[in-house]
Amino acid sequence: MPVDIAAVVVTYNSERHIAALLDSIPAAMGALRYSVVVVDNGSTDRTLELLGQRDDCTVVRSVNDGYAAGMNRAVRASPESEAVLILNPDAALDPGSVPVMLDVLRSPGTAVVAPRIREEDGSLSPTLRRGPTMGRVGGLSFTRRPAFAERIEGPEEYQSEHEVEWAVGAVLLIDTACYARLGGMDESYFLYSEETDFSLRAKDAGWRTVYTPAAGAMHVGGGSGESATTHTMKILNRVRLYRRRRGTALAWIYFALTVLVELRRAALGHRKSWPTLRALLRPAARPPALGANDHLLPR
Numbered sequence: 001m002p003v004d005i006a007a008v009v010v011t012y013n014s015e016r017h018i019a020a021l022l023d024s025i026p027a028a029m030g031a032l033r034y035s036v037v038v039v040d041n042g043s044t045d046r047t048l049e050l051l052g053q054r055d056d057c058t059v060v061r062s063v064n065d066g067y068a069a070g071m072n073r074a075v076r077a078s079p080e081s082e083a084v085l086i087l088n089p090d091a092a093l094d095p096g097s098v099p100v101m102l103d104v105l106r107s108p109g110t111a112v113v114a115p116r117i118r119e120e121d122g123s124l125s126p127t128l129r130r131g132p133t134m135g136r137v138g139g140l141s142f143t144r145r146p147a148f149a150e151r152i153e154g155p156e157e158y159q160s161e162h163e164v165e166w167a168v169g170a171v172l173l174i175d176t177a178c179y180a181r182l183g184g185m186d187e188s189y190f191l192y193s194e195e196t197d198f199s200l201r202a203k204d205a206g207w208r209t210v211y212t213p214a215a216g217a218m219h220v221g222g223g224s225g226e227s228a229t230t231h232t233m234k235i236l237n238r239v240r241l242y243r244r245r246r247g248t249a250l251a252w253i254y255f256a257l258t259v260l261v262e263l264r265r266a267a268l269g270h271r272k273s274w275p276t277l278r279a280l281l282r283p284a285a286r287p288p289a290l291g292a293n294d295h296l297l298p299r
Contacts, residue, residue: 005034005098006078006176007085009057010070014089015046017220021092022056028093032102034085037077039070066289068185068194075184081176086195088170090220091117097215101173104161104212111178111207112199114167115215116158125219127168128152128211131200132242134250137257161212165203169195170219178207190289191230193237200245229287231272232279235262236290239280240298248297255280255297 007025011018018038025036036057040048041064051059060077062070075084083105085098094115101113117125130136130150141151152164172195182201185194199209226234239258243251259280266273279286283293292298 002033002080003035003078004032004082004102005029005085005173006075006081006083007034007036007087008071008074008078009036009038009087009089010041010067010074011038011043011047011051011089012041012064013043013045013047015043015050017090018047019050021087021089022054024092024094025056027095028097030096030099032099034098035079035081037074039074039077041065041067041070066187066190068189068191069187071194072184072187075179084174084176084179086169086172086174088219091170092218093171094216094218097217098173100215101212104210104214105173105175107210109206109208110210111175111202112167112209113173113215114164114209114211115171115217116211116213117168117170117217117219120218120220124155124158125168126151126153126158127170127219128157128164129166129168129196131165132196132238132245134254134257137238137254138261158211158213161210161214163208164211166196166199166209167211171217174198175207178202178205181205188291189237189240190233190287191237192234193241197241197244226272228272228275232276233287233290235276236279236286236292236298240290240292243297243299251297 038051038057039060039062041062062073083102097115101115104113117127119125130146135147136150140148141153143149144153186197239255242254262273262277266277283296286293
C-alpha cells in the first residue's frame with residue numbers, strides 16, 4: 001500500500017541508539033501513513049538482535065557496501081511514497097516534526113527539507129552548509145566569513161526558514177520523484193559526501209534544499225564514531241566531489257590545499273590526519289571501498 005512517508009535507516013553497530021530512534025517515529029509522524037525500513041550493513045554487535053525484537057520496522061540484512069548503497073537499498077524495499085525520510089540511527093525525532101517538514105517539502109521547487117537539529121545536551125547543532133569552494137577547503141568555520149567557512153555557525157542563520165546549499169544528512173526529508181530522477185544517492189562515495197552531492201545535483205536540476213526551524217530532532221554527535229579510516233574517507237570524498245563538479249585542473253589546486261590543511265592538522269596533534277596524509281599522497285594506502293586508489297588525484 002502507498003504511504004505518505006517512507007522512513008529509511010542504515011545501521012552499522014548501532015545498538016546504543018537504534019531503539020531511541022525507532023521509538024521516536026510514531027509521535028513524529030502524527031496522522032501520516034508511513035513505513036520504516038532498516039538496512040543493516042553487517043553489524044557485529046547486538047543491533048540485529050534488537051531489531052529482531054521489534055515489529056515496527058522491516059529489516060533488510062546486507063553486506064557493508066556503503067551508506068549510500070544502504071540508503072538506496074532501503075528506498076527500493078519501501079512502498080510507494082510521496083517522500084523519503086532519511087534518518088541516521090543515532091538521531092531521534094521530535095513529536096509532530098514530520099508533517100511540518102512535509103508541508104515545507106510541498107512548496108514549489110523544493111526537493112530536500114532539513115529540520116533544526118540539536119545536540120544531545122540540547123544545544124544547537126550547526127548542520128547547515130555552504131557549497132565546497134577553493135576558499136573553504138581549510139574548514140575555517142570559526143571565521144564565520146562565507147568565503148572561508150563551509151559550515152554555517154551563526155545562530156541567527158537557524159532562526160528562520162530559508163534555502164541552503166546543503167545540510168548534514170542526519171535527518172532529511174526528500175521528494176521521492178526527485179530521488180528517483182537523480183538516481184538516488186551516489187554509491188561511489190561509500191561514506192560521507194553523499195548528501196552534499198545529492199543536494200547539489202538537485203540544485204543543478206532546479207530543485208531547492210530548504211531548512212526549517214519549525215521541525216526538530218536530536219542527533220548524537222559522533223554516535224557512529226569516527227576512525228582514522230572514516231576520516232580519510234571524508235577528506236578523500238571532499239576532493240572527489242570537488243573534482244566532479246569543477247574539473248581536473250581546479251581539483252589539483254584543491255587537492256594540494258587539502259594536503260596542506262591535513263599537514264597542519266597533523267602538526268597540531270590531530271592523529272587521524274597522519275594516515276589521511278599518507279592516503280592522499282599514496283593512492284595504494286586509500287580505503288579500497290572508495291575505488292580511488294589508481295590515480296594520485298582521486299576520481
